Amino acid sequence: MTLHIPVMFMGGQYNHLIVRALKELGVESRLIQPSMTLEALQGVDGLIMGGGPHSVTQGLERFGRATEIVERCTFPLLGICLSHQLIGKILGGEVVKGRRPEYGRTMIRVIDPDDILAGIGSEFVAWASHNDEVRRAGGRFRVLADSEYCEVEALKDERRQVYGVQFHIEVADTPKGKEILRNFIAICQK
Amino acid sequence: MGEGRAAIATSGGVDSTACAALAHRALGDRLICFFLDTGFMREGEVEEVRNLLTSLGLPLKVLSVRERFLEALRGKEDAEAKRVAFRETFYTVLGEAARAEGCRIMIQGTIAPDWIETSGGIKTQHNVLEQLGVDTVGRFGFRILEPLLELYKDQVRALARYLGARVEASERQPFPGPGLMVRCIGEVTAEKIDVLRAATCVVEEELGRLRPPPGQYLAAIADDRRSAAGEGVASAAASAAAVAAAAAGLVPGARVEYLKGRATGVKGDERAYGRMVIVSGDDNGNGDGDGDGKGGREPSELFGLPERVIHEDPDVVRVLYTVGTGRGTGRGSYVVIVRAVDTRDFMTAKPTAVPLVVLKRIAERVLSDKVSTVCYDLTSKPPATVEFE
16 A cells, blocks of 8 residues: 655755655655644654744744644654754754754764664765754753764654654755655554 | 647756647647747857757747846846846746737746745746746736646656657756856846856866766856955954864965855755855965966865855855966956756755866866956855856
8 A cells, every 4th residue: 555645845945855755765745734734634654844944943833733743643753954843842852043054965973773764874974954953952852863063963752753854865965865764654654 | 728829938958848849749839939049048059959949840939139138137236136137028028929929828847946946035036937926917918837847857857858859958958047147146247248158168168078077067257356354244354264264174275255246055945145255275276386287176175165164154155266367367357166066956966076177277268368267166055056146
């Protein structure tokens, strides 16, 4: 049976590329708006939330229903870039303007591969583009990866299959991105 | 689309060519192709495009409208103001032509990055209207049809091959609709475009010979007006010193200068219209003086440089490395920038490791009494974009 993993459009440049990457891996996908309710998402196998230009440091009002979905969803959820920060914030972490924002190439260091980063190796090249970043302290999440300039590059909710990655797995310049996406699809399959 | 005739605006690029070939299959002689000679085309391009499209059996009409574009752009320095002026002139001309041919439908080869970048406020692509809420029927007299909206460049190339387009068409270098205009940083003048057109010839010839050739390669031009420090930062001089120190880690004795103009970039999903920094080594880009063109750092050794510079000054979107400066002939009034990137889909891109000796050969050919300096752009996308405005 074909899996169905929609992508919530958060206004970013690469959101539509996530749909493309999922389709290339045989998953049914489409862009959905952040006004979509959790109820309307009944029956999906998982959800990916994309990046975007807003900042969670300016309050969570502008994120529509996305905050509620992060708080209450029971299906696997993966947040990328802005949505990684949104998940970090909702899980009690702190989101601040980065001292050393990353634009372009960065080197990700895996601390704890868990299931989402399984089989990727201890270090890999990724493309990132972010002004804000999640801080480690206080969050109800495990830190799965960091980089020289950013202390939370990947995280996982302690209790659920909710993940965040600060870098962009959906762009061609992140060579291991597709493997990470495959890992997430495998999580959705279970 | 119903009955009646349709027009398509073609540039000779792979997107509009594939789209025209597709539309021609569906509509036959109900289709007419327009090509606007804006004055911002490359050397010989008008003839090339004419040959390419007619060889595919497409009915073509060339509209010569150079003066109207130059007029619309006069005095405009801001990249977005230029892009909007280009778009308005472009569609006004197209609307007139479509009316004359009795076409109520305009087909366009708009692809995914076009509407993504425009809706995201990164830059106004000239072919994106309806996604911004522009009423095309009321303003220009036609409805727009965009069959390739979901595709990326590599997918369009596959489509073009499927439709039987010649290799030259399917693998053609991307060339933006506004053409050389978006590579002419700041105000557009006829002289600046002429110098850029000549430099483009050299860059395409030299970099087209690389195996494999870069994903995209081009020349851009900026007025040679420089300052020692950035602006708008609390202590511009201190920041410039820090930038120079950061650069010196990779380029011994680095000198850092800011160009006066600004260029387009994308940082954290937001448009960035930032400064360009020129880094020159102590050899001033001219090698070690023994005439073999050697000396200086290979660009591939410097790909960490933009990161270091932008950490010190977040207002910077591009870091340029001097590969040649004029000697003896006096100082010209322009800087020519060589840009080459590798990319799958143009959503992200990394600079190509062009050998320094090739860049120096380009510099030798491009430097003149009008061109003072030739630089190589070391910046990936993000934080820069592929094109300059």
